[in-house]
Amino acid sequence: MINAVGRDIPEEILKITGKEVFQGNHYRDGYTYKKNGPETKCVINNTESKLVDNIRQVLVKCGIRDGMTLSFHHHFREGDYIINMVMEEVYKMGIKDITICASSLGKAHDPIVPYIEEGVITEIQSSGVRGKIGEAISAGKLKGLAVMRSHGGRVRAIESGETKIDIAFIGTPTCDDYGNCRGIGGKNDCGVLSYAVVDADYADKVVAITDCLVPFPNFPAHISMTKVDYVVVVDEIGDSKKIATGAAKPTTDMRKLMMAEYCTQFVTHAPYFKDGFSYQTGVGGASIASTISLAKIMKEKNVRMRFGVGGLTKPMCDLLVNGQVDCLLDTQDFDLAAVESVKDLKHFRISAGEYANPFNKGAVVNKLDFVILAALEVDVNFNCNVVVDSNGMITGAQGGHPDTAAGAKCSIVIVPLLQGRTPAVCSEVTTVTTPGESIDVVVTDYGIAINPQRKDLIACMKGVDLPFKTIEQLRDIAYSIAGEPQKVPFGDRVVGIIESRDGTIMDVVRQVKPFEFSE
Template sequence: MEKKETVTNSCGRILPKYIEGYGEIRPFLGAFETGPIEENEMRIVTGFQKPGGEKLVGTIKEALEKSGIKDGMTISFHHHLREGDEVVNMAIKAIRELGIKNLKLAPSALFETHKMILESLKDGTIRQIEGSMNGSVGRATSEGKLSSVAVLRSHGGRVRAIRQGDLKIDIAIIAAPTADPYGNANGLYGKNACGPLAYSHADSLYAKKVIIVTDNLVKYPAIPVSISQINVDYVVVVDSIGDNTKIVSGTTTIQSNPISEKISKFATDVVEHSGYFKEGFSLQAGAGGISLSVVKSLGELMEAKGIKAAWANGGTTRYVIDLFKKGLIEKVSTCQAFDLVSVQSMKEDPLHLETNIDFYANPFNKGCLVNLLDVVILGATEVDVNFNVNVNTHSDGYLLHGIGGHQDTAACAKLTIITVPISRKTNPIIVDDVTTITTPGECIDVVVTDVGVAINPKRKDLIENLSKTDIPLFTIEQLRDKAAELAGRSYVKPKTTDRIIGIVQWRDGTVIDVVYQVDTNKDEK
């Protein structure tokens, strides 16, 4: 095999200069080192409606035909319904019936419920996925079952890519809990209300054709207008777009166990003494069980100390809504609802704002919300001694999670806290070198484990503030050693082939890491 030309990015990852199915790579240079490449954003006029036009069509298949679906196109979806989504499956079924091949799928994320896609990978319907992959599809990708390399982006990075033309969507298919016949849609009403339709907002603006799929057609105009008629070509009514009770996934409930409780206590202590815990601060917590637990205990602290947050952003859960209702958080902005309590709050409270992802996290607009974030609490699959964080792969090398807003919030928040157990079963979690770098160490301020806390040495202010407390502080190397001790072994990089199956973009479009196909033959375990 020919030796490929390589380039080393600023995290030290050695990357090929060119990747088949992706093209030339731009290496990651630092969290804020790369600006917009192109001066121009293109928006193509792909149809306009005169009076008398109709948008309602009978079936998804018909809408796809009217949209001019062809081999090789790029089709996008959102994941607001998470494990309860049925629209991806319905669309793929229609596409297979039409005999269309070689598609690029550009979902904001795929879940276990979409495992029927595996058939479409085999029969050549789908060639490539640009989007997050949770569960079986990620597993299949890791085993080399996609014919082209997968591209992973953060939420903000996905919108940046769409707006910059890196990700050109031919047809956006948008599951809508409520829509009117002219294409206005929202996620607040209907039997499958899921909250915002934020992931699809950019798709609706920039895709050539836009299809709304709804199970709740209402009289014109559907209010609120999360997706606007001015961007919609067709509306399809189906019996059911899925099951919204499944937007509550395993990652969005509090884990009550001693490890989680310790982490939660340490993280709350870190926030309290960080210097950022003051009247009017802002807050985001991820959907992981530990993050939620931190929200809960932080809320108790806020109540005890009489401190109110100006706003919280999320991935919103009932734990945040609880503080919002108590007046401990003044305003809530939501780009994804993680439970039905959050959906209900969006309907009831005008101070609960639906934010699209451009607003939330696009690094190349005139100012996204995460730029103003004080404190974010995030999870990880692994953290290394350079504070680099992995959220995409497991220690066995399998690509099983998306990036979500991890990069966006970590890069921008004034205080970025990673909460992880120091080990999981026999896997040490604080390691020498993460399997995959999702977020570079320069963006991480504090790592909180059940054993103790490590502060990024560059944050001398935090070291000073937290040294005065009884929080058990360690160097990251000490945590690594403790992790190995508790797991009963040091970390070993998983065995992989030299075929790249996934590219992890930084939010600015540069490449921060690549994921290799797992070596299923040599893996003896």
């Protein structure tokens, strides 16, 4: 069945998943549903200890068995030790058919690929997958489906009961013996525990894993003891120095700086750029550079930001230090400067649900004026792809991309016209992850295209000295330089679905064919 972004979703996938095809951003607005609730074991007596000696014992106490769903959060990013630690024990115990429900998976988790191959892990739900797990899924090694969800979509899936977590594992920088978790104060801080909040709220069993046990009460708790069954102390939960691995540093790449400058010029000429505006940006080099150049113009024009949202990096935190923003709302820290900044009284933690869940009574993304995003590909319908590379391999994550793009009044995608030798602006993206209706502006190094649906923005930019073009013109330039890209030779089998934030199906990802030399 063809969905609202023109993708043909196989009937069989609709049948297996029980899902509908994507029908547009506003389809489920006002929808009413009953939230799920966890199976909770009461602790009435005051004599019980929640401390358990090791991962194996806690798996036994939680009643680990074949077919369970285990959940994890990714605040430690490339420095995470928890998933591998838990899955190694699960494997050793001979457990099979586990579904991993992670807020994201990265290269740190390459060691679990053998468990995928051996059927210990048979389904994966994640924002996305980088590294060898992505390759394994694209190669068809996962028995079941990989479900790729946005950060907001994950909260929706869990709160609605679509995903039922049997055991949640929460790597926490500090914890007391009764399970009060904090993202800060230990030897490996990650700043916030935002993605894990929904896991703690809805999993039947919740295990806090820490390398820094502190006296009760570890308050203010980011995750409450009232949700935690067991506490396990291990040597190291992760390596916080690796949180920033892969994240961009301020760039010197002239092309990125130019795009950042275009973006900032656009932002400052948009009607939302005024005292009290709100802003989010990603972790790409051009995004970070645009925050730095925006800060400069804000100072010149004496315009103050009300709140910044993220996925935060040092340049956003600098706004707070320099008194250019009233407060920051934080779901994740991309570098140690951001982790440190969380101690500021105006740097507020928010849960992933508060950030982006489309199925609550209103998330922060709905209050965004601007979001600055990146993409692997954008097509002439403004559809974006942030998960599958142009070879068809799963290599990225939705993150908050579809959530913020849908919520913000002005969503801007910065993308170089060519990614290496491949056109990034194209006729049709390999995989749709964010629908074109959510994207207002595409900024490239060869010009800026405004979504024709945004006649107001087009009118507003009349006379502004920026290289405006149509999206088709940008594609044509890309194709004239690098040629029209060939279609990826996908196989038939669907290995993953790209879930829309409301749970409908945006696209499917098919198995990649082994590379063959053309004759």
